[in-house]
Amino acid sequence: xxxxxxxxxxxxxxxxxxxxxxxxxxxxxxxxxxxxxxxxxxxxxxxxxxxxxxxxxxxxxxxxxxxxxxxxxxxxxxxxxxxxxxxxxxxxxxxxxxxxxxxxxxxxxxxxxxxxxxxxxxxxxxxxxxxxxxxxxxxxxxxxxxxxxxxxxxxxxxxxxxxxxxxxxxxxxxxxxxxxxxxxxxxxxxxxxxxxxxxxxxxxxxxxxxxxxxxxxxxxxxxxxxxxxxxxxxxxxxxxxxxxxxxxxxxxxxxxxxxxxxxxxxxxxxxxxxxxxxxxxxxxxxxxxxxxxxxxxxxxxxxxxxxx
Amino acid sequence: xxxxxxxxxxxxxxxxxxxxxxxxxxxxxxxxxxxxxxxxxxxxxxxxxxxxxxxxxxxxxxxxxxxxxxxxxxxxxxxxxxxxxxxxxxxxxxxxxxxxxxxxxxxxxxxxxxxxxxxxxxxxxxxxxxxxxxxxxxxxxxxxxxxxxxxxxxxxxxxxxxxxxxxxxxxxxxxxxxxxxxxxxxxxxxxxxxxxxxxxxxxxxxxxxxxxxxxxxxxxxxxxxxxxxxxxxxxxxxxxxxxxxxxxxxxxxxxxxxxxxxxxxxxxxxxxxxxxxxxxxxxxxxxxxxxxxxxxxxxxxxxxxxxxxxxxxxxxxxxxxxxxxxxxxxxxxxxxxxxxxxxxxxxxxxxxxxxxxxxxxxxxxxxxxxxxxxxxxxxxxxxxxxxxxxxxxxxxxxxxxxxxxxxxxxxxxxxxxxxxxxxxxxxxxxxxxxxxxxxxxxxxxxxxxxx
Numbered sequence: 001x002x003x004x005x006x007x008x009x010x011x012x013x014x015x016x017x018x019x020x021x022x023x024x025x026x027x028x029x030x031x032x033x034x035x036x037x038x039x040x041x042x043x044x045x046x047x048x049x050x051x052x053x054x055x056x057x058x059x060x061x062x063x064x065x066x067x068x069x070x071x072x073x074x075x076x077x078x079x080x081x082x083x084x085x086x087x088x089x090x091x092x093x094x095x096x097x098x099x100x101x102x103x104x105x106x107x108x109x110x111x112x113x114x115x116x117x118x119x120x121x122x123x124x125x126x127x128x129x130x131x132x133x134x135x136x137x138x139x140x141x142x143x144x145x146x147x148x149x150x151x152x153x154x155x156x157x158x159x160x161x162x163x164x165x166x167x168x169x170x171x172x173x174x175x176x177x178x179x180x181x182x183x184x185x186x187x188x189x190x191x192x193x194x195x196x197x198x199x200x201x202x203x204x205x206x207x208x209x210x211x212x213x214x215x216x217x218x219x220x221x222x223x224x225x226x227x228x229x230x231x232x233x234x235x236x237x238x239x240x241x242x243x244x245x246x247x248x249x250x251x252x253x254x255x256x257x258x259x260x261x262x263x264x265x266x267x268x269x270x271x272x273x274x275x276x277x278x279x280x281x282x283x284x285x286x287x288x289x290x291x292x293x294x295x296x297x298x299x300x301x302x303x304x305x306x307x308x
Numbered sequence: 309x310x311x312x313x314x315x316x317x318x319x320x321x322x323x324x325x326x327x328x329x330x331x332x333x334x335x336x337x338x339x340x341x342x343x344x345x346x347x348x349x350x351x352x353x354x355x356x357x358x359x360x361x362x363x364x365x366x367x368x369x370x371x372x373x374x375x376x377x378x379x380x381x382x383x384x385x386x387x388x389x390x391x392x393x394x395x396x397x398x399x400x401x402x403x404x405x406x407x408x409x410x411x412x413x414x415x416x417x418x419x420x421x422x423x424x425x426x427x428x429x430x431x432x433x434x435x436x437x438x439x440x441x442x443x444x445x446x447x448x449x450x451x452x453x454x455x456x457x458x459x460x461x462x463x464x465x466x467x468x469x470x471x472x473x474x475x476x477x478x479x480x481x482x483x484x485x486x487x488x489x490x491x492x493x494x495x496x497x498x499x500x501x502x503x504x505x506x507x508x509x510x511x512x513x514x515x516x517x518x519x520x521x522x523x524x525x526x527x528x529x530x531x532x533x534x535x536x537x538x539x540x541x542x543x544x545x546x547x548x549x550x551x552x553x554x555x556x557x558x559x560x561x562x563x564x565x566x567x568x569x570x571x572x573x574x575x576x577x578x579x580x581x582x583x584x585x586x587x588x589x590x591x592x593x594x595x596x597x598x599x600x601x602x603x604x605x606x607x608x609x610x611x612x613x614x615x616x617x618x619x620x621x622x623x624x625x626x627x628x629x630x631x632x633x634x635x636x637x638x639x640x641x642x643x644x645x646x647x648x649x650x651x652x653x654x655x656x657x658x659x660x661x662x663x664x665x666x667x668x669x670x671x672x673x674x675x676x677x678x679x680x681x682x683x684x685x686x687x688x689x690x691x692x693x694x695x696x697x698x699x700x701x702x703x704x705x706x707x708x709x710x711x712x713x714x715x716x717x718x719x720x721x722x723x724x725x726x727x728x729x730x731x732x733x734x735x736x737x738x739x740x741x742x743x744x745x746x747x748x749x750x751x752x753x754x755x756x757x758x759x
Contacts, residue, residue: 006558013555064609122386124574128609134588153562154586231551234574236383240551276555280547 005139005152010276011269012157016230018268019168020223024241025248025260026175027219033255034192034212037091037101041108042220043242048079048112049221050127050233051120057127065130068229075225076218083217087210096209109238116235129160129229164226171222176257188212192255244271247287251294253304263302372415373408373677375400375670376435376465378446378456383423384548384573387603388448388659392470393418395663396446398642399670409674410682417441425455432456436463442685443468445669448662449572450475450521457481464759466688468673470665472496472622474524477720479752483759486695486719488712489669490622490662493524495746499725500595500620501532503739508593508618509565510538515556515583516570518545525570525597548573557586570597577601581610594618598625598735602659605649607733614730618738621726622661623709628737638667638708647734664709671706672698672714689759696755713743717753722746 028042052075057067086108094100136156138149179185190198191208199205223241224233231237244267252263267287274283294301377396380389400414408414417439421428428447435441443466447453450473457475460467461482469476469487474494476487504512512533516522522545530540541561546553553575560567571579580600584591594617606614625648627639642663643651650656672695680687680694696716703711710724722743728735 009558010555013552017552117382122382122389123603124577126577126608132610134585136588153590154557154560154588156585156588158585231575231578236574237551240549272555276558280550 002139002152004141005137005155006276007273008137008139009155009157010273012161012272013276014269014272015165015265016161016268017271018265019165020227021241021244021248021268022261022264023168023171023223023226024220025245025252025264026172026257027216028245029249029252029254029256029260030188030212030219031216032249034188035091035096035209036098037096037213038098038105039213039216040102040105040242041086041112042105042216042245043238043240044109044112044116045079045083045217045220045238046224046241047116047233047235047238048082048217049075049224050228050231050237051116051224051235052078052221053225053228054125054127054233055120064128068127068130071127071225071228072222076221079221080214080218084210084214087213091213092206092209113235113238120233120235122235124232124234126232127228129158131159131163132229133159135159135162160229164230167226171219172257172261175219179257184211244287247291249301250291251302253301256301256303259301259303370412372413373410373682374415374417374439374441375673376432376439376441376444376446377416377418378421378428378431378435378444378452379418380423380448380452381418381420383421385423385449385452386574388662389420389423391603391659391663392446392448392666395642395666396670399667402641403670403674409677414670414674421447421452421456423449423452425451428452428456429459432459432465432467433463436460436465440685441465442682443673443688443691445470445673446666447471450524451519453485454480454520457485460484464688466692468669470662470669472662472665473521474528475520477715477718477751479718479754481719483692483719483754483757486692488672488695488698488714488719488721489667490665490721491712491723491725491746492720493521494528494748495720495722496597496620496622496725497525497529498532498748499741499745500727501529501536501538502745503618503727503741504566504568504595505533505536505538508595511541511561511563511565512538512568513542513544513560513564513566514540514568515544515546515560517548517572519548521572522548522570529568546571546579551575551578553579553582554586557583564592566593566595567591568595569600571600577604577608577610580604580614581608584610584613587613589613596620598622598661602661603657605655605657606730606735615733617730619728619730619735620661621728621735623664624726624728624735624737625658625660626728626734626736630737632703632708634703634705634708637705638664642667668701668707668709668712672701675706692759711743715750717755718750719754 024046028039031037031039053071056071056074060067060070090104090108091101094104134156136151139152139155140147140149187203187208190203191205195205248260248263248267252259271283274286379393380386396416400416404413417435419431419434421431432444435444444460445468447469448471450471453469453471453473454475457467461484464484467485469485470490471487472490472493474492475481476485477492514526514529516525526543533540541564542559544556544559546556591613596619598619598621627646644658644660645651648658648660676691676695680690682691698714698716701707701712701714712721712723714721724743725741725746726737727739729738
């Protein structure tokens with residue numbers, strides 16, 4: 001394939017990765033920003049979203065769009081409910097202590113993963129996309145008569161992949177509005193800024209914590225539902241996105257929405273490009289190296305604020 | 309010392325463990341312990357000279373033959389594991405219904421290896437030392453086999469694998485590891501190359517998983533294609549844990565006549581679907597190993613583009629027009645319908661191209677144990693020698709996939725390969741290779757290694 005079309009294809013694939021990654025990393029970032037909890041089980045909420053999507057879609061039946069829409073509406077709230085339950089049963093009991101929550105969420109990771117294995121099983125199962133048409137993408141080249149359009153071999157994407165990118169943009173905008181324009185967003189930001197003062201101003205910190213943990217998990221689950229028609233639901237699928245989310249959050253700056261989005265784009269697109277031109281292993285090496293450099297030269301992340 | 313005493317004691321029904329715990333419970337002094345030992349030794353010596361002792365020999369040998377079954381219950385090989393398990397159970401049921409092995413029933417001790425080499429070695433060790441298995445058997449993924457075989461060799465437990473990797477015949481493993489029930493990748497791809505070159509095209513792009521099994525494909529298929537006057541124009545390795553594939557396809561050169569694909573892991577359906585989306589309606593010829601779609605319903609949305617493409621199958625998933633009575637009986641025994649899916653769930657598609665290997669291997673174990681008069685772990689070397697001396701295995705209910713020729717020196721079996729074409733959404737037989745097509749010169753002689 002020629003360089004130009006090759007780049008476009010790498011870019012499109014990277015954008016799909018970035019779309020899902022930004023939703024997931026945003027959840028991770030919110031949970032850390034507000035609760036100071038490093039949620040190692042975050043990847044499992046992504047997986048639970050995908051697995052629930054399969055369950056709901058196969059229970060609904062009929063046209064694939066019906067099942068998918070039902071999954072999109074039901075799976076994230078259900079996952080959020082599960083996360084809030086975990087918050088109340090586990091994280092609250094250990095007082096959100098930073099070290100102990102890491103260990104607790106590692107435990108949560110294994111519990112969720114193994115329960116899925118015991119109930120859903122070890123298979124990868126597909127959910128049919130609501131719509132999926134192949135779209136050929138034209139490209140331009142210089143010919144004797146000037147610029148001409150042509151359709152390079154293999155350059156294309158699907159309508160569903162474009163829809164995933166669009167959905168991520170809409171959802172990210174919605175989260176941004178929620179954070180900046182609503183009372184709930186205000187409570188969240190206040191809790192993030194100073195937990196004790198917030199409590200002194202009668203902000204129900206406990207409930208804010210539970211809902212933020214739920215929201216974070218719900219965002220991961222949304223990512224899972226969106227990706228499942230492209231990939232398949234599998235009990236081990238949470239592992240890679242979790243690592244990438246940590247990378248994104250560290251590079252972007254914990255608790256910063258624009259930072260998360262920019263870092264997700266950077267990691268997603270560069271992962272697509274480097275994998276295409278060199279090797280997927282090199283893409284991971286470079287991403288990890290970037291984390292190391294960010295930690296050395298700008299520990300607060302690209303967009304993060306320096307801790308007081 | 310203590311162990312021998314109890315093994316030959318007058319009460320063989322009482323096992324070592326209970327014997328030990330009785331002594332422990334009494335908390336004896338050292339002198340008392342020595343006295344007891346001496347007394348039991350005397351008793352045992354007396355027992356062995358008594359005429360009744362023969363009876364205990366009989367009791368011993370009607371105990372079940374324990375076959376340790378290393379199975380991919382979890383991890384990326386789980387779909388194979390599920391069907392290897394069902395096939396194994398069906399084969400054991402048949403063998404037991406027909407009177408077992410040497411008059412003894414067969415018992416399967418299954419243990420999950422998690423499709424992980426480290427765990428695989430632990431499982432083999434557990435079977436040898438903890439479960440007291442006579443042999444170890446099973447498992448598909450080549451990295452698990454390569455990780456487990458050295459441990460089997462150290463523990464001197466015969467390890468019958470159903471993995472199709474070339475690692476057995478290449479001489480990489482040891483005398484205790486055998487692959488008598490399934491052909492290896494080298495012979496498979498070598499037999500495919502003439503068909504691919506003459507029917508589909510000369511310029512081939514290979515897409516394969518980036519681990520031992522995929523490397524076997526890469527190395528032996530490239531060599532075989534070049535021997536045919538063809539050319540491999542690109543080799544694209546993909547990590548088996550990859551979940552998104554479109555980014556690899558631009559590496560396919562424009563002048564490719566044929567795509568040769570083989571993929572494993574939970575994301576195989578995504579792989580094939582994205583390949584279809586990449587090509588749109590201008591695909592080259594496509595030849596795949598069914599591994600890319602094992603346990604996947606061919607009617608899954610997004611696979612329509614496969615119509616008219618070809619697949620290697622170890623054993624045709626769909627019942628063919630020339631289906632043998634053996635295949636019919638084997639299908640019924642395992643619980644697979646004419647479309648290669650479970651009789652109880654038409655969405656649960658079998659790993660039909662591979663799992664026959666479990667059925668055939670267990671029958672070979674039976675034949676080997678009977679030929680060697682296998683009585684217990686002490687006869688393991690005799691069992692291996694008996695299997696090594698096997699040659700022709702005719703097409704039969706014990707070998708439903710077809711006739712086989714076993715090479716005792718390389719511990720590897722050779723057999724027919726099937727090429728099917730996707731026709732109206734089903735895999736229909738297009739070509740059957742001869743066994744001779746799959747031969748290559750020996751690379752090792754395991755029989756020269758000591759036990």
